[in-house]
Amino acid sequence: MSDEATRDAFEQALDTREVRGRSLYVDAWHRLLKNKAAVAALIVLVVIVALVSFGPMLSGWDHEIPDWDHYSSPPSLENDHIFGTDALGRDLFVRTMIGGRISLLVGLVATLVSLLIGVTWGAFAGYVGGRADNVMMRIVDAVYAMPFMFFVILLMVVFGRNIFLIFVAIGAINWLDMARIVRGQTLSLKNKDFVEAARASGATEWQVIRRHIVPNLLGVVIVYVTLTIPQVILVESFLSFLGLGVQEPLTSWGALVNEGAQEMETAPWSLLYPATFLAVTLFAFNFIGDGLRDALDPKDRQ
């Protein structure tokens, strides 16, 4: 089975080294702080999170009640709709912020779900090995050969349109990469000298896993998380494009961008603001992810 091992970019960049203590992560953190793009991205992200968390409280508008006197209104200070309103007269500033909450939540929760399944599955397969490994990875192969979108759409159709199910559905499918990476790492780790040494010195299996396997996996996992969140946010926006996104009156950046794209000529502000937030957030996550990868990869040290 191991000939099927993923040669994914993550793994490639993160060829794990022996870890001595926690110094690797401290070093990595220092290296990350030297990466200007990543630091800028981190700051931007913090600002966005603060905005979507507290922004709606600063505005007098409600995200679901239309202002019938100002529908499709361009941004204006006079009527107090600073981002304008949508086709139904709902304030776009509030909706963009509420949408941001949902998009970020979708990204985070779905990624965590995929992490949970992926790490468990991959670590178990890699650590136990043998026949169990073989069967588990064959299942991963079969699911991997299934088009992602088809899967997501069916899950949405079958389980209805509950927002938490969207999280879970996306996460439940996105775990395959994680499982493969973690399995590969575990497989190579468990035969490493220092693991053998630990075993020889009488450490229990659990101690080996806790002290040696898990810390070594952490780097891969962190990078994976930062790069998966933006992917999931995009997937959610695609579902909104298909009309299968979150339920009204809730919204997400994807849903707002999709509505805005329909009106890009007649009401360009309805595309501009949510699209900018979406793009900047994705930018930020990707820069942080790249920064982390560089920082965690000892080979890249200059």
Add this chain to the structure above:
Amino acid sequence: MLKYSLRRLASAIPTLFLLITFAFFLIRIAPGGPFDSERALPPEIEANLAAKYHLDEPLVFQYGRYLWQIVRGDLGPSFHYRDWSVNDLIAQGAPVSFALGVAALLLALVIGVITGAWAALRQNKPVDYTVMSIAMVGISIPNFVMAPLLILLFAIVLGWLPAGGWAFSFDRMILPVITLALPMIAYIARITRGSMIEVLHSSYIRTVRAKGMPEKEVILRHALKPALLPVISYLGPAAAAILTGSVVVERIFTIPGIGSYFVQGALNRDYTLVMGVVILYGVLIILFNFMVDLLYAWLDPRIRYDDGEAET
């Protein structure tokens, strides 16, 4: 090598079987049926339609019937497009998606590798940041926004290109190809940059440089080849996905590819059609992953597959 290839292909069969089984039962769980419509059918007619398409049989029988059909190379009649068989529909749509996909792949590969390598050579310089920022636009703007923007600019405002529609011609392909290629360019550029940086820091390149070889030759002859390995492993699944079309691009540019069938087939409960494209996708994934492994072996002499256990 041959032994390895045969073994790999043989191991694809159980994977495919699992895939077909998953997909077959999954789509049947979805509520509603292919013949539901806003006009209610008389029960008698509904029963007859069900009988005609064997939907009245127990699911396991239908599954068996379906497997036997596939073995004979028949993907069955489409439940939604009732004048066509799934074979017909895929035969009409696949060449379109393949043409677009291949063009987008080539474009993305060329631009992605060049910009990625360029950024790597200027690591942490302004060029690097600029190139990577532009590349990231491709993954930060959803394609359903990018596509109408391109149409608006090039077809409506400038009037240089058609606003959509399909023909095997340069002018009709260019906008969809760009839309498809943009996110790929970004991924490829990022991967190339990362691996190029790594290769340039390797002892191998240091040795080559120490021998006094001209920099251009160092990069083209010695650094690029190993730096492409991770790009190739990215390309395997990416190629399968892009060759089977994109529902967004197909809808916005009105292109008759097969990408929409993944979504429309599922939404219309066109069981056979959706199975057909899922199988096609699965086969392509398996095939491309296999080709990736072969390419790896060819590009990277350290890898040998003859003992069956490969380490990368």
Add this chain to the structure above:
Amino acid sequence: MSRLWPLCLMLLLVGCSEQSEQPVEPPPSLADPVAVELDADGRPVPDILAESQVIHRGNGEEPQTLDPHLAEGVPSTNILRDLFEGLTTTTPDGHIVPGAAQHWDISRDGLTYTFFLDPEGRWSNGEPVTAEDFVWSWQRAVDPSTGASYGRMLSPVANAEAIFAGELPPEELGVTALNDSTFQVDLNHPSPYFLGLLTHPTTYPVYREAVEAYGDSHVRPGNLVSNGAYTLEEWRVRSSITLVKNRAYRAADDVIVERVVFYPLEDENTEFNRFRAGDLHWTYQVPSNRFQWLRENLDEALMVTPWFGTYFFSFNLTRPPFKDNLALRQALNLAVDREILTERVSRFGEIPTFNLVPPGLPEYEPPVTDWADMTQKEREDEARRLYREAGYSEEKPLAVELRYNASENHRKIAVAIAAMWKQVLGVRTRLINEEFRVFLQNRAQRRVTEVFRSGWIGDYQDAFTFLELFHSEHGRNDAGYDNPRFDRLLERIAAERVPASRRNLMAEAERMILADQVILPVYNYVTKRLIDPRLKGWKENVMDHHLTRYMYLVRAREAGEEEDAAEEAEGEES
């Protein structure tokens, strides 16, 4: 200035200054057609015609099938009207006139129709269209094993119902070929709308030899034999369907357009862009949020016509909270401000309504309800009173689920209605947007629905096509309306021969549905599309039938040609 924004967005990330003052989008330029001149027979004079008579029509979705008996949905019907011809057909303005039948006799009791076929009627392979063709085709349409989705259209014909139910063989259908050119139909009860039914594809003849020889693939190009003005030349799935003039057609000499290409264009913005780029002469729809823009920029191409359909919501009468709760249903109905919905949400001149049956039927006078005459303020006061009467209040608000299927317009309407209920009554609405098939199933099962989107486009020009939906046993009675008095009324309407009494009975039936608050009517549909000003020969009609055979393209005006000729033409057109 505002048109600059989209481009700025694109350039935003590479640095765009908003300062440039150039208009980004040039006003769309439509070709300027020459004036229409007709000859003595009402045909356009050759001099004004464009050289190439090929028209391109946007046509919604890819048709599921082009078999007239299996087809459903507007897109396939549009194509089938060009390919085939029923016993009757429609004029450009929607009147019913002889088609494959040259004339007909109706027996005094209204139960027997005798059609005399046009001796010039030909299949596209040159064979004559015979009465036997109709007998065989109609038997095929009602045969349950055919699986005709609209087989019910033929239910007025004697024995049709029993044949659907599998109780009688299809040969027992009440149709006979008296000779090669005389086709007789026996009806169960007089159905004044019967001649109108004959324009529907379910009643079209199909060519027996082709159907028998090719089976499911008899409608492929090369296999399909049709009797209409056009014949199928090419079918590229999800790309285009090309029809070419049928030389054998009985009135081929009058057909001007040589080729018509139908494009499946699902996305309204895409279709709109292709129209602007000059790829289409005729669109299927227009982007719903562009009304203002179109009025300002493309007014001469925009056509908005009332359509024979009603957009409404239904209450599930079989479950709480609406079961046996007339006051609550009425409260919700009255709290909705239709003016806002049509003027600010749907925005295309849809007509606000409190009725089920759309206006404009020649043989029908819709009943006027009390609340239709109130002001919205009065309605809202009344709504609040009824809401309290139903046992709800500020402290104890109603929580209700409003279901609709994924679509931009449904979404907007539902959001707006939920907001109105909240503002007027304090109702807490949960919006549930479902994927179409799930939605249909939930509606039909009535187990989870509370209020849900409905809507109906009439199948034939008669109020009955709307009323019959609420028969307790109708397959689409998703509200679960079960009123024996109403059912009896429908049966009486079906049997009634005197037009005036029939009209009154139908109005009584509609009044009953409205008084029982089964539905929450919102507006009457309009059809809206863009049409190239060079395309002539079509007229607005409420059934939205637009046969290509009446159309023609006039050439664009050359530089220096007279302006005022155009105005004359306008006069002639209308």
